Amino acid sequence: YVERKPGETANDRNDRAVRKAVAWYADHLKESGLGVVLLTNDADNRRQALLEQLVAYTVQDYVRSLSNQSLVDTLANPLNQSTLGNNKTFFNEHLGLAEIQKGLKTGRFLQGTILISRENYLEANVSVRDREQMVFVQGLMNLNRAVNDDVVAIEMLP
Known part of the structure; x- marks a missing residue:
């Protein structure tokens, strides 16, 4: 040790x-x-x-x-x-836990389990509890380092 x-x-x-x-x-x-x-x-x-x-x-x-x-x-x-x-990051920084929890309470974010597509690593679906349909996520920037079966918080785009 x-x-x-x-x-x-x-x-x-x-x-x-x-x-x-x-x-x-x-x-x-x-x-x-x-x-x-x-x-x-x-x-x-x-x-x-x-x-x-x-x-x-x-x-x-x-x-x-x-x-x-x-x-x-x-x-x-x-x-x-x-x-x-050069201190440039490729992905946006993760939000703090307090901000995520606040967003979940206010409905700004949805929480679910991400399922990465087997056919295209740039596509995934998020299984959100209390939602009948999965939420589709596309693009490397939107996936933001998530891997299959991660629990994620997502923000719905307009």
């Missing part, structure tokens, strides 16, 4: 816990000749791991180091730092 330090973010604490686990496994496996590798695409986490004398690679670099180079083509394209650094 790794205690969270004052002022430390949850993500930084989790990264530190993973590095501690990697160090523990590396120590316990060193006599067997097996190595432990930390794979991370988090530049700060990798830098810190290297400072702690751990073996750490990005996923892309690790796969490139393997003998089967064709595996590189199967990897998703990594996000570049310029995309991450």
Whole structure:
């Protein structure tokens, strides 16, 4: 277990816990000749791991180091730092719980379970309690990160 330090973010604490686990496994496996590798695409986490004398690679670099180079083509394209650094979000932010609860009480929002279409990932239906028909939702922006069987609050468009 790794205690969270004052002022430390949850993500930084989790990264530190993973590095501690990697160090523990590396120590316990060193006599067997097996190595432990930390794979991370988090530049700060990798830098810190290297400072702690751990073996750490990005996923892309690790796969490139393997003998089967064709595996590189199967990897998703990594996000570049310029995309991450511009602070633009693709989706609208989720509303706060208080605002959602208020909207549900006033009828502004409906609550239901989302069912993503098997034929088209950009379409879904929401099964709303006390409604005979499902509500159709279309488009990536309207789906806003929802996955099948999520309980969602939706706003009816005019």
